[in-house]
Amino acid sequence: MTAEPGSIRARDLGFRYSGASRPALSGVLFDVEPGQTLLIVGPSGSGKSTLALAIAGLVPRDFDGAFTGSLEVEGVETRTWDPAALSARVGIVFQDPESQLVMEHVEDDIAFGLENRGWHRGRMLARVPEVLRDIGLEGFERRRTARLSGGEQQRVALGGVLAALPAILVLDEPTANLDPQGTIDFFARLAAIKAERETTIVLVEHKVDLAWPMADIVLALDREGRPIDLGRPEEVLVRSGVRMRREGIWLPERGAPMPVAGPPVTPGPPLIEAHGVRFGYDPQEPILRDIELVASRAERIALVGPNGSGKSTLGRLLVGLLRPDHGTILLGADEPSNLPAAELARRAGYVFQDPETQFLANTVEEEVMLGLRPDERATAGELTERLGLPLGQFGARSPYLLSGGEARRLSLACVLVRWPQVLVLDEPTFGQDRLGHEALVEIIRERLDTGICLFTATHDRRFIEQVAERIIELGSGWIVDDRPIRRAA
């Protein structure tokens, strides 16, 4: 089955969320011909997600705010489209795979969008297996969506959208939570869709090496949500490369990564030790087994491994947020899970993978200041500024109404305002623009120079190159490799 790809046309498009001090988007103008791929780039908070939602008709339908200018899909204003008809033509895939799945079983979830459009049952029965084959999940019909890996869930989300043969496919950082293999598979799937010119594609993605080669047109936005440039990728790079770099947009460029700062470490006494550690959320089904590791002062360790291999779980164990079922973990001379909270917070910091689940306050400022000593409070202003969240502008905002990248940086700020000896960061760089990424790397390096021990669970090769000296690789619950990173001198 094939669909007819659709066109998109924006003229002086703008949107301001109700209660926001400035528009998230303004003066946006572009045309996308049927079958083309539009790549939207811009720094964090530049309105990329807002624009993606607008093309899918969800802004302003599901978000209150002031919409200005015009946005046409297939020649018809999105706001005058009947929502049913529009969502039948445009499909959208978001960043977080899990929250897009509605039904309990894979097959039912693929069919969900078809049922909503009133497809005849016979057509659905023919279409669902076809989609499962396209996304490479044959045999997964009756599997529970909640039990799939992140990569598999994101493929189901894509399948649920592709099933209805959308004229336009909108993707908002669809691979942000996926491991490298999952990301490559996802883009391969996307390339196949593009090759067949079945649908027009709108892509928001920070992973330049995969995204730029796919684009027919690039739209670059600045911090304020205004367009910087529009055109063919190579033209845009030549014309506005400098400006885009300054705004902090990732650009496809060959070049050496930033070298690691500071002299090679001379390991001190052990700071964290794990011996014979076994852990399972259900003790009958261990998630981690036989974990042995010793890390000293000034060590920089990257935890890597596919989705679901246990990186986040290990991180939480190391700082005593979980208690091993078996074996011992030592932070200094104590078991971290037995330390009183105040003492633990002094010795260790942990940034959770999902930014939102760790927020505890009503405003950005309260959130950063939570539980701080007066001397730490004084540095909070400078730190948030460096992370692109100046308290003057963001302090009074709700932590829950930030863009994806802003929320990630807030969660980092909450931990980096303290000076613990051990820092565990779970996927700190996902969804970040270049400025955010570089600010983070710089801050971490300053900490490393003071001799802290860093663990970071990450899928980000560049970040590993920049901060780590040792890689611990997990594979379904075991440490399968523990090696130093060798760099060309």
Place this chain on the structure above:
Amino acid sequence: MISTDRSQSTRASGWRTRDIVITAVIGVAFGVVFWAWNNVWLAAVAAFPAVPWVADLLYGVWFMPAIVAMLIVRKPGAAFFAELVAAGLSMLMGTVWAADVLLSGALQGLGAELVFLAFGYRLFSFPVLAAAALAASVPAFIHDWIIWYPGVDPVVQLVRFVMMAVSAVVIAGGGSMLLERRLRETGVLQGFPD
């Protein structure tokens, strides 16, 4: 400048998808609370066998989903819908009251709903909330008399009712209002009427 108003996103019934899902989420969350509250209630009964009406002071929690959901989404039927979802969920998770919790839930939800209807779904001040909570407690009281306490002395029944009414006003009326305020302060209720 075209300002968007809510009418664009509403259908004939006036319920956006977001209204439906959030009402149901509140119902589901309270369904879990019910499940836990059952045990608290049983413990209270076991602890004070001679003064069983002590347990009735806990009764207000059972009316909360109706009031909280209505305060947030402010759509006709929200109280009834949320209460029914909470009841249905606690039945699926397993409670001793089983299918009866559906019946109670429906009756309580309807009771609260009628008060909101009487005020045209426009007024949500504390007296209205308290009245809605009381209106939920009346059918609950009658239902319990028939199904669970048919053998109990009318005077004791009256004491029970007074306890339930106090609990309804304090927990379901005051508690719900407080909870909704706290939620609103976090910003996540942006887009719902205040």
Place this chain on the structure above:
Amino acid sequence: MITAPEMSEAQLESALGRTSPVVKLAVAILWLIALAFTLEPLPPVAVAVLAIGAGLWLGEIPPMHLIRALAPLWIAALGVGLFNTLFSPANLDSTATEVLTIGPFRITEQALMSGVSIGLRVLAIASVGAVFALTTEPTKLVDSLVQQARVPERFAYGTLAAYQAIPRFAEDLATLRQARRIRGLRGGWHPRLLVSLLVLAIRHGDRKALAMDARAFGSVPRSAYRVIVWGPLDVWVGVAGLFVAWAVIVIGR
């Protein structure tokens, strides 16, 4: 975990597993109402035995799951029974036969009889409920409510989406407590935890609602991928249910 144990293939494919959830629900409510009309001890005992038997043989519920579901019930049955016994007006009737006195309470034979049978009523109603919950898949319940009982579909599927928040409650709560701990805040229960938990549930609901709208939810009348059809089993269960309700009322007189 908070949720009921996951149902096995055998449970789902059992006779009760295949019966329309709407029929099972109707029977459960019918029995409840029938039991409300009687103060005899026999009918509730019969209903409880019947329900548990049906759950084990027709529903293939693992006995351990059933026992676990029914465990807290004894306290409830005892509590409700005791309440009705202690505060029965019959206790004030000086002509009635006294069975025993507990402290200030004088308990008559009549009061004890009614207390016992109301306690048994709790037992019966709870057993029926447990069997219903342990043989009914939520998705199928919703499909059946929409297709067979004409429950408005947007509300039904909206609820199903919200239902999936449950496994997250426990996870979110754990994460929130960990987030407090790592920032040096005191442990234990803090009222803010409950607010935060609800906030996360609402955020999750918002994202689900958005994803549903993006997939044309509620735009036109839905069609059904999984069709629930009436079958002979539904007739058998329905007729048997009616008969039992009738028998309860007749015997209970």
